[in-house]
Amino acid sequence: MQVKTIFILALFAALVAGCKAPQSGYEVTNKLEDPLQDKAVVLTYDEVNQYLPGDIGSDYIVVVDADGNNLPSQCDDLNNDGQWDELAFLVDLAGGENKTVYFDAVPKSEVPDYTKRTNIRFGYKDEPYVEVTDEARLKSTDSPTISEVFQMEGPAWENDKVGFRNYYDARNGIDIYGKRTTEMVLDSAGIRGQNYHELDDWGMDILKVGNSLGAGAIGIRIGDEVSRVGKSEKGTYEFITEGPVRAMFELKYVGVPVGARTYDITHRISICAGDLFYRSKVSVDGLQGDEQLVTGIVNMHQKESFRMEEGDYRILASHGSQAYQGEKLGMAVLVPRNSFVETWKAPDEGEGIVETHMVAIDLEVNTPAKYCFLSGWEYQDEGFKTEDYFREQVVHAAHMLSNKF
Structure with a gap:
């Protein structure tokens, strides 16, 4: 379930120093008793845009938790039109936990360098292996x-x-x-x-x-x-x-x-x-x-x-x-x-x-x-x-x- 929780901008700015503060947080919930580690959450461009004070435009998204920690994320262009269509991020949740995360729109050059944990390889057998x-x-x-x-x-x-x-x-x-x-x-x-x-x-x-x-x-x-x-x-x-x-x-x-x-x-x-x-x-x-x-x-x-x-x-x-x-x-x-x-x-x-x-x-x-x-x-x-x-x-x-x- 998506829940918008309104926060005072000044309070959230104190939590997430250096980021443009969004007006609302996106709440994720683990409905199970068991913990979920590296739960992948996927949202569309329009869904993310609801949680930002202004239009995203061509910016990319950084995802942070309430303590200001960056969560691994990526913005994916699924139809090769030059504009990303979906945001995917990873979140850890204890059993029954509700967690609010926040989105910040930044230029692509300012997206943190997260550890790459997925890969596709389709190459030729012979050199130069392109x-x-x-x-x-x-x-x-x-x-x-x-x-x-x-x-x-x-x-x-x-x-x-x-x-x-x-x-x-x-x-x-x-x-x-x-x-x-x-x-x-x-x-x-x-x-x-x-x-x-x-x-x-x-x-x-x-x-x-x-x-x-x-x-x-x-x-x-x-x-x-x-x-x-x-x-x-x-x-x-x-x-x-x-x-x-x-x-x-x-x-x-x-x-x-x-x-x-x-x-x-x-x-x-x-x-x-x-x-x-x-x-x-x-x-x-x-x-x-x-x-x-x-x-x-x-x-x-x-x-x-x-x-x-x-x-x-x-x-x-x-x-x-x-x-x-x-x-x-x-x-x-x-x-x-x-x-x-x-x-x-x-x-x-x-x-x-x-x-x-x-x-x-x-x-x-x-x-x-x-x-x-x-x-x-x-x-x-x-x-x-x-x-x-x-x-x-x-x-x-x-x-x-x-x-x-």
Whole structure:
């Protein structure tokens, strides 16, 4: 809930010396008994503008608490028009705590230098290892072919807990990088002699994907038939943002064949600092009303899954010795209750998507379907050796996602 609390300007100026004092504070509330650390809060430009004495204009926003401490934040231009659209900031909240934060509009040059805790890397395999900007998705399904073109075979994203990558070809799978460091490491993965298939100081690629959906790749279901979103007339990648709070990019697919139909699909992927999961928003143009989005978890080495319900989310999960070297790995797909349809298991062999714990999600016109994919690796945190600990972390993730302000 948003609550405007009016303060006397002179009093607040004493609390936040050196900042232009806003007229009102924005209140965030933890409705849970458990504490929330690094809770990501996202507000639009117009929402932020309500809490400032004048129009923001082209300024950026600094977020401070009542004691004058800066909170990590970033202003993101989501449509590349030169004007930021959303403010994202991180806040820590004790159980049941209400906290008021304040916004100050400043020139971009005066924004503090916060620690970068999210990162996107999509680069070429060969020197000078520059970032990829306008390459179309390859139509091949051959790993050796794509691995000679792109570093990590496609775009990769990470925060201070975990990393992921997308195969930028017709396979369109998603893989996991287990991390043993809070540093951003994927810029150098797989180049200059580094082999991410072998355990390094920072971690490694920990998932075997095969012809499954891996770690949350997507398909479209019509009736009983599921088609992988991979082949398309054209596929593209667009970088949106990265910084101290979150990173975001889009994968677009034009002319995706599903039976006798074709669709245009946009998959927006983001990851926030401190989370064990990434977030997906999938928009499909050309819907006729009988389609569902499908995602899932590879079950190549863990044939059993389990279901959970927590907060606003229904959850499909697995835990077992399913990481690359046989170590314990837990994975989960969290789907909003109001769009969750059902779960089932794909065949272990055959054509199409195999070896996957599947989940179907409702698709609506002009409304993106949403889900999150979570990973917990025992070399990252020994607690993940046990299913009980993994379940606790999944519950905490659902609380973080359900806790609305």
